[in-house]
Amino acid sequence: MNEVKASMAGSVWKIVAQQGEEISEGQDIAILESMKMEIPIPAESGGTIKELKVSEGDFVNEGDVIAIIE
Amino acid sequence: MTINQTLEEKAKKIASGGAEKYHQKNAEKGKMFVRKRLELLFDDDIDIEDAFFANCQDEKLPADGVVTGIGKINGEKVCVMANDSTVKAGSWGARTVEKIIRIQETALKLNLPMLYLVDSAGARITDQVEMFPNRRGAGRIFHNQIKLSGRVPQVCLLFGPSAAGGAYIPAFCDIVVMVDGNASMYLGSPRMAEKVIGEKVTLEEMGGANMHCSVSGCGDVLAKDEQEAISFARKYLSYFPSNYRNLPKRHDSLEPADFDKTVEELIPKNQNAPFDMYQLIDRLIDEDSFCEIKKKFAPELITGLSRIDGRSVGIIANQPRAKGGVLFPDSADKAAKFIQLCDAFNIPLLFLADIPGFMIGTRVERAGIIRHGAKMLSAMSEATVPKISVVVRKAYGAGLYAMAGPAFEPDACLALPTAQIAVMGPEAAVNAVYANKIAELPEEERPAFIKEKHEEYKENIDIYRLASEMVVDDIVQPDRLRDELSTRFEAYSHKDVTFTERKHGVYPV
Numbered sequence: 001m002n003e004v005k006a007s008m009a010g011s012v013w014k015i016v017a018q019q020g021e022e023i024s025e026g027q028d029i030a031i032l033e034s035m036k037m038e039i040p041i042p043a044e045s046g047g048t049i050k051e052l053k054v055s056e057g058d059f060v061n062e063g064d065v066i067a068i069i070e
Numbered sequence: 071m072t073i074n075q076t077l078e079e080k081a082k083k084i085a086s087g088g089a090e091k092y093h094q095k096n097a098e099k100g101k102m103f104v105r106k107r108l109e110l111l112f113d114d115d116i117d118i119e120d121a122f123f124a125n126c127q128d129e130k131l132p133a134d135g136v137v138t139g140i141g142k143i144n145g146e147k148v149c150v151m152a153n154d155s156t157v158k159a160g161s162w163g164a165r166t167v168e169k170i171i172r173i174q175e176t177a178l179k180l181n182l183p184m185l186y187l188v189d190s191a192g193a194r195i196t197d198q199v200e201m202f203p204n205r206r207g208a209g210r211i212f213h214n215q216i217k218l219s220g221r222v223p224q225v226c227l228l229f230g231p232s233a234a235g236g237a238y239i240p241a242f243c244d245i246v247v248m249v250d251g252n253a254s255m256y257l258g259s260p261r262m263a264e265k266v267i268g269e270k271v272t273l274e275e276m277g278g279a280n281m282h283c284s285v286s287g288c289g290d291v292l293a294k295d296e297q298e299a300i301s302f303a304r305k306y307l308s309y310f311p312s313n314y315r316n317l318p319k320r321h322d323s324l325e326p327a328d329f330d331k332t333v334e335e336l337i338p339k340n341q342n343a344p345f346d347m348y349q350l351i352d353r354l355i356d357e358d359s360f361c362e363i364k365k366k367f368a369p370e371l372i373t374g375l376s377r378i379d380g381r382s383v384g385i386i387a388n389q390p391r392a393k394g395g396v397l398f399p400d401s402a403d404k405a406a407k408f409i410q411l412c413d414a415f416n417i418p419l420l421f422l423a424d425i426p427g428f429m430i431g432t433r434v435e436r437a438g439i440i441r442h443g444a445k446m447l448s449a450m451s452e453a454t455v456p457k458i459s460v461v462v463r464k465a466y467g468a469g470l471y472a473m474a475g476p477a478f479e480p481d482a483c484l485a486l487p488t489a490q491i492a493v494m495g496p497e498a499a500v501n502a503v504y505a506n507k508i509a510e511l512p513e514e515e516r517p518a519f520i521k522e523k524h525e526e527y528k529e530n531i532d533i534y535r536l537a538s539e540m541v542v543d544d545i546v547q548p549d550r551l552r553d554e555l556s557t558r559f560e561a562y563s564h565k566d567v568t569f570t571e572r573k574h575g576v577y578p579v
Contacts (some may be wrong), residue, residue: 008393008432035426036495037342037394062433 002045004067006060010034015056023051029067041066072378077178083487085121089157091202096155099252101229104137104154107187109131110300112141119554124165134165144308149177152187156229158333160190161334164200164385167208167272174214180375183223189230208235215242215432220414222313228253244411246336247299252528255282284366292366305361309375309382310415324356333548337488341464344390347372351385354552364404371401373408384412397428397472399442418456418559422426425469447471451478452569456562458482461489476541481562485533485542492531498555
């Protein structure tokens with residue numbers, strides 16, 4: 001089980017993967033908006049998305065869990 | 071037995087290192103014998119070895135657990151010290167320390183690079199009075215490293231532990247290559263941490279190679295095995311001269327690799343959308359010439375050695391794919407050390423800017439982002455090697471300054487047509503200037519007003535306007551950038567300046 005974490009503080013702009021989806025390493029899970037920039041949050045390993053921990057519009061701090069991958 | 075036979079027999083015994091069981095134990099962990107490592111490291115084998123007979127009257131301490139001498143890498147002489155972990159776990163006795171000090175003194179006298187192949191349990195407590203506190207005790211090793219720093223390249227290959235005081239050998243090197251799974255660095259072992267502060271932690275978590283290469287930044291390169299670490303060291307040194315008085319050797323020029331997309335197609339017009347800076351780098355440099363440093367640490371800033379038209383060039387580039395390319399305390403730190411490294415050894419610098427600025431917020435202010443940023447600016451500002459800054463897309467606020475903006479005497483500040491230079495981006499600027507006005511407007515009128523002000527702002531910071539004001543030296547067609555850089559680095563190669571007269575600056579650290 002792997003956690004995908006926010007690389008920096010910002011708000012969740014878009015979630016681009018779905019719960020239950022098979023994803024590959026490096027595939028984007030969500031895109032944050034921070035410092036007026038789009039910040040892609042890729043999965044560090046492949047697997048199935050077990051749970052998405054955030055919704056669009058949420059504020060996340062650096063290190064907060066965005067998704068859990070199995 | 072003839073005297074020759076006696077000598078040969080003694081030498082053979084010493085050259086075989088410690089007891090067989092320790093060789094076996096090392097082999098199980100994928101660790102090579104020290105002499106095998108040196109054979110792979112050098113073009114041939116070690117050419118000159120000193121104090122081979124150190125401590126030879128104690129049969130259990132062949133060469134006193136360290137090999138020191140001179141060999142050649144890429145045809146150039148280098149000095150080396152290499153721990154033998156089959157001898158008392160590579161620990162330091164009095165003669166071990168003296169041998170290391172002597173080879174460092176040789177490197178200093180001959181102005182040769184100094185390599186440290188570390189695999190050592192630390193001080194031999196039984197020898198402490200002879201090797202720890204005195205003038206030529208272990209402290210002198212670090213003193214010598216500090217003296218050698220910036221004079222000759224210092225490289226550390228970490229094959230095993232580097233514990234307590236020994237952890238400062240990597241700390242004072244220009245670069246630290248760590249072998250995944252075997253290399254570690256720590257002041258106090260997990261056992262000591264549990265005893266003294268009550269923390270329960272594994273060695274890998276606390277001081278393992280992966281942690282140091284991605285979290286602490288004490289490691290620069292994570293190698294999957296010893297062979298990879300050794301090949302990296304050979305490649306790394308090919309970008310450097312033997313010492314600060316010489317220029318790096320020029321290699322044959324190679325065209326960049328072939329790509330489907332042109333530079334123009336690669337760079338998104340939307341300033342806020344990410345793109346992969348590695349792809350731009352690959353289109354500018356000689357094929358396969360990128361030698362990245364600290365790849366896993368602070369990935370929002372890329373640092374690496376490369377060649378353009380056969381010449382060594384150090385690249386500092388924002389990576390919009392990671393953290394939007396925003397600068398953080400760790401990325402500023404990473405940049406400062408890399409810039410100093412290149413400047414010390416006459417390697418020209420190329421800055422590729424696509425940066426929204428330094429990170430803001432409580433977390434980074436508490437981490438001292440201001441002083442870390444100042445450290446990066448100091449290093450960049452002081453660098454007197456040829457320095458070219460390319461504004462790829464946005465360069466906002468102090469981000470422009472940190473990336474060798476026009477005020478910091480780059481030899482040239484070039485812009486691509488997609489460049490945008492400003493105190494802040496249009497969205498933030500309109501918000502800062504017109505926040506009250508926007509709040510007063512009826513809600514339905516706001517979007518049109520904001521859009522109008524964005525357009526006005528964009529015109530104000532238009533790159534042709536900035537070129538007209540001579541803020542940038544040229545606007546370059548994206549697909550001509552490599553040629554432009556190559557011509558300019560050639561032209562600036564005879565640059566000869568002194569930054570300023572003084573003993574040394576008082577650096578923000």
